[in-house]
Amino acid sequence: MTAEKKIRVRFAPSPTGMVHVGNARTALYNWLFARRTGGEFLLRIEDTDLERSEARYEAQLIEDLHWLGLDWDEGPGRLNGAPEGDFGPYRQSERLDIYAKHTAQLLSEGKAYRCFCTPEELEAERKLAAAEHRPQVYSGRCRNLNSATIEANLTAGKPFAVRLKIEDHPLRFHDLVRGEVEFAPETVSDPILVRSASGTSAGVPVYNYVVTVDDALMGITHVIRGDDHISNTPKQVAIYEAFGWKVPEFAHLSTILGADRERLSKRHGATSIASFREMGYLPEALVNYLALLGWGAEDGKTETFTLDELARVFSLERVTPSPAVFDFDKLNWLNRHYIKLADPQRLAALAQPYFIERLARATAPPEGWFARLLTLILPAVDHLDQLPAKAAAIFDYNAEEARANPENAPLLAAESAQKVLAEFASRVRTHLGPVTPEVFKGWMNEIKAATGIKGKELFHPVRIALTGAHSGPEFDKLLPLIEEGSSLGLGILSVRQRIEQFTGV
């Protein structure tokens, strides 16, 4: 391996929708493998499906990849407008002439042939095979048509597809995560290379064909992709053989499943990279999680890795072949982990969009105050879009709801609660200036001494009156936020206003 040419891998998505976590993991593993081995990673756009491919998806995909922290050595959308590379074009729609040239070569060498079978005929073959419990493969009927028949069909304008003539031997390949995989010859039939086209116009090449031509021409040494391609691989191996190309190494990554053990899809909630980003997941958390989904550290213990660390220790040999269930709980844990490590300024910038309307009302610079708010509520969230709900006690005080809340009502009904509240309210009424933690602490001590009420009975009613909830952050941090926040024009009520509303004075 060392004496061989440089390792080259690729990520080849089709721009027909949002990139989801499965594809992202494939991209990540490709990238990690390239970085680990000093190889090259390239991006190729599989846009042969003109109907479904859209430019905006390509742009989104490039953005998603960059967001995850991945970069590539060749292909469209490189950082800082770097050139695409010497093996282009990197969009399949721009490589049609290349495929046509190769098809002509195969045809002239007798390694491929024109198949005039109609869809109906093919369908009939399949039905028969199924009825006889045989593999449903093409019979090879058009394999050895004589030239007179071919000419006649051609002049008659019969549409034809181009099929590869597969040699009658087992098709095997090496898979870095599964070992040797072999398919018996009778289970692999001559694959279509080019779809039939009416008249003499050139047909459109099929995926299995173009992907192979591209991989070979782009010097791809390791094909790392989803395991849904395993069954395609023997056909691709046959194509490599027909051209006399070296068959690359393969690594088929297992499927990512939902909690119901079915293939992960939109049904299971957020699955696109963009949606994770919108929900306020940190890219390093998603990357770390995806790396762990199907791969484990050599020590069997380490769970947290930065991208750079992964690039140093990742190996395809340690990738697990079995399907993995996507576990949001563990992703959340990693996200909380990285939130703790993240730079506060960065977090503030990321959190801001979730408060954009509130903060826009500010009549004084809210940045410092906002930063403190974040340090208070950040430990309580799994992802950033949960922040506003955690800040509701500060932003959205509602005395009516506080009293009516069924969880609060029994606590407030207690005689002790009424006493505490009365004491607290009277102090608030006569107090001038903000209620600082020191002032608050003094009051609570006084009330405790005056009423003999302590602990939960003492604090709960006050907490409810002040925040509407019987649980929440420490008063020491909460009170300054409320008091200072009330002067920023953000619509935040002060302690006095809250007590007035709550006690109905």
Place this chain on the structure above:
RNA sequence: GGCGCUAUCGUCUAGGGGUUAGGACGUGAGAUUCUCAAUCUUAAAACACGGGUUCGAUUCCCGUUAGCGCUACCA
């Protein structure tokens, strides 16, 4: 139906012919706290089944079962 892939705690995984089968998430308990979150301590929790091979299989082989994928002139 055919072909292929897969099978260790609920989940992600380590391990591998003889182990107290390890770690993490989650869950339970405890500590702390007015409470919640965070944090710390701690507990419970797994080798799908049946045959081989072997002195000995969770580990190797075969089969069964289950799940998934492919079975297109989709990608």
